[in-house]
Amino acid sequence: MLKFIVNDKILETNAHPGTILIDYLRDELKLYGTKEGCKEGECGACTVLAGTLDDKGNISYKSVASCILPIGDVNGSHIVSIEGVNQEELNTIQKAIFDYSASQCGFCTPGIVLSLTYFALSSSEFSYKDAEDALDGNLCRCTGYVAIRNAAKALSDLLKTKSRDMNKRIDVLLEAGVLPSYFAQIPQKLKKLNASSASSPSAKARIIAGGTDLFVQIPDQLVESDLKFISERKDLNYIRVDGNCIRIGAATSLEDFRNSCAVNKYFPFMKDDVLLHSSMILRNKATLAGNIVNASPIGDITIMLLALNASIVIDGNGKTREIALDKFYKDYKKFDLSEGEIIKEILVPFMNEGVLYNFEKVSNRKILDIAAVNSSILIETNGMDIAALRISAGGVASIPLMIGGLDNFRGKEISYETVNKLAEYVVSQVAPIDDVRGSANYKKLLIRQLIFAHFNKLFGVKVCAGEGC
Ligand SMILES: Cc1cc2nc3c(=O)[nH]c(=O)nc-3n(C[C@H](O)[C@H](O)[C@H](O)COP(=O)(O)OP(=O)(O)OC[C@H]3O[C@@H](n4cnc5c(N)ncnc54)[C@H](O)[C@@H]3O)c2cc1C
Ligand code: FES
Ligand code: FES
Incomplete structure (x- = not known):
């Protein structure tokens, strides 16, 4: 049984954990505001927010592509579709879009509103650059981007007049008319949700990290398979400096990696280079480990890590072993990982002075x-x-x-x-x-x-x- 909160409602379902979130929202819940464009993570029309609690009980939201996200991954989370940010009148973001004529046919607009809501929730300085980055996965075929950027700029300017204290962010956005009032109760509700694991105990279960590769390739197969969700492994969500290297847990998303203080200190180029991998709604889910095991000959992160002389720590079948990444690949999509093994972490050695x-x-x-x-x-x-x-x-x-x-x-x-x-x-x-x-x-x-x-x-x-x- 999966449990989550969708907008202001607590829901339980026996649906398969591999069910795609957009299908669940539209077909089961009849929430038609979330639009299906490409169903491959490329257009952003299906963008929703997924909120989770950290160890201290603070909530943080990510914008995600609901067309390639399984509901097992959002088990225990708060999912926000466009219906979940609607208020009596247009909310502050919707009003900015209206004021700057940033919507014509409206197909992309729910996704754009939610990407900007993510910006409002996550940007420490409410900078326009952060607003632009938040929108980098949202395509619009008819309005044109100038009007959308103008709306984003107006929003950024407005929010800059508010407190930037991240500890008070939800309250600030409630007061600014960005979020509806029920958001204030969500952390308490999530704490009480007590969702059990969505993962199958089977040793043969398919490993799902961000799912951004798998749920494009074989979604129909996955909705009938045993799945194991790496996102449940909170112990693998870390970036640690250790001696002369940095250790990146397998559950770490690309966006957390690119924003990590340690990564910015020792590998400052990653901040821009990782942007080239994909858009925010994918970077918020995709992992470095998924990129490695995906084994695409053109995997961007893999190509970066190979030159940086990274190695990987593999766990499973009763042992832990470390292997240099450049020894991992054997042939097309063939690599040194047995059934029952997972990549636990990635080690990237620091670059010597002057390298x-x-x-x-x-x-x-x-x-x-x-x-x-x-x-x-x-x-x-x-x-x-x-x-x-x-x-x-x-x-x-x-x-x-x-x-x-x-x-x-x-x-x-x-x-x-x-x-x-x-x-x-x-x-x-x-x-x-x-x-x-x-x-x-x-x-x-x-x-x-x-x-x-x-x-x-x-x-x-x-x-x-x-x-x-
Ligand atoms: C629109 C779009 C654009 C994209 N653009 C790019 C691009 O420009 N460059 C690029 O490199 N990629 C791109 N990708 C591909 C994909 O996003 C990346 O490969 C991503 O890093 C995969 O990570 P993931 O966590 O989502 O992997 P998943 O899809 O969850 O998993 C990929 C594979 O790795 C396995 N796996 C995951 N984690 C582990 C683990 N810890 N241990 C063992 N096995 C594991 C899974 O079982 C699966 O076989 C794109 C994808 C989409 C949808
Ligand atoms: S429908 Fe295009 S990104 Fe999801
Ligand atoms: S308003 Fe028509 S696609 Fe953006």
């Missing part, structure tokens, strides 16, 4: 798109010579690829000639295939250019445009 890192990705759209080719580099220099080098490349082999044999470039001066040779060498090591993201030849060209892009960004080495460059 540089860069990530590049080529995709049709900047956010919300899978890469055609991506690559990361970790480079240590001695003056202008290469002292050590790691390069990973995605979309150019059957696995997320670590380029081997780079020791030959040690001691070489960083110059156009060296980078050109390195780019040629990398191209000789890859074997891309023709697919929807591009032909094999195009991908070879891309990886060559990405090697130059790394050196251009880090050292100003440019691709030679012809004689005399």
Whole structure:
């Protein structure tokens, strides 16, 4: 039996934990305000909020794509659909959208209102940048984004006049007319909910982390399968500094990772690079471990972690073992993980002083798109010579690829000639295939250019445009 609160109602259901949340909201509860656009996490029309309590009893909300979220994952949570933020009159966010003519057909509007509600609930400074980030997964086909941005800016300006104390956030938003009054009682109600686990005890149960890959690929299969929800493993939701590395628990979402103080201190580039993975409604659920086990040859996080020399701790079948990520992949979607084992945590060693890192990705759209080719580099220099080098490349082999044999470039001066040779060498090591993201030849060209892009960004080495460059 699953238990959760939907808007202001406590609900219990015997529905399968793999039932998709939007189907449950629309088909069972007849809450038709949540719209189904793509049903693949790409458009944001289905955005709702999911609120959970932390150890101290404080509630925090995330915006999520209800079209790829199983109800087992929100067991014990507060789910907010557009009906749950409606008030007698338009609420403050709806009014901003009305005032700035930010809605035409209205299909995207419920999702936009809820993404902005998430912004209001989560942004420490109510900055316009946070409002924009909160909206990065919401597509609108008819209004145009200028009006939506204007409404978001007005909301940000209005909220900046209020207290920014996160401990009083719900009260502030109640007073500002953003949230209806019942929100004040939700933490108490959640505490009393006492939901039991939604996970199957079966050792063969399918592991669901964020579900952002699985529930796009095989939703029909999952609604009939035994499932184990990593989100129930609160003990795996952490980011810890430990000696000379950072440890990331398998239940940590990409958005928590990118906002972590420790990550920002030791890997500051992640704040922007992880934005390229996907939109907020996905980053709020997707995990690093899910990206690794997904084993896509173009997994962005995997490509970043490979160059950073990460390793993974695997738990199960009575033992714990650690393995370097670059030894994990065997062949297309084949890797060193047995039935009964899970990734428990990911270890990323700190970069030594002076070591540089860069990530590049080529995709049709900047956010919300899978890469055609991506690559990361970790480079240590001695003056202008290469002292050590790691390069990973995605979309150019059957696995997320670590380029081997780079020791030959040690001691070489960083110059156009060296980078050109390195780019040629990398191209000789890859074997891309023709697919929807591009032909094999195009991908070879891309990886060559990405090697130059790394050196251009880090050292100003440019691709030679012809004689005399
Ligand atoms: C619209 C959209 C855009 C996307 N864009 C990108 C993109 O640009 N780049 C990119 O890299 N990915 C992208 N993805 C894919 C997906 O979001 C990522 O791969 C994500 O990191 C998967 O994490 P998850 O937690 O949601 O995994 P899940 O879907 O929960 O799981 C993925 C796999 O990992 C297994 N698994 C999860 N956690 C563990 C664990 N701890 N131990 C063992 N097995 C585990 C699951 O059983 C499953 O086989 C996109 C997805 C969507 C829907
Ligand atoms: S329906 Fe498009 S993201 Fe969910
Ligand atoms: S108002 Fe029509 S899709 Fe946004």
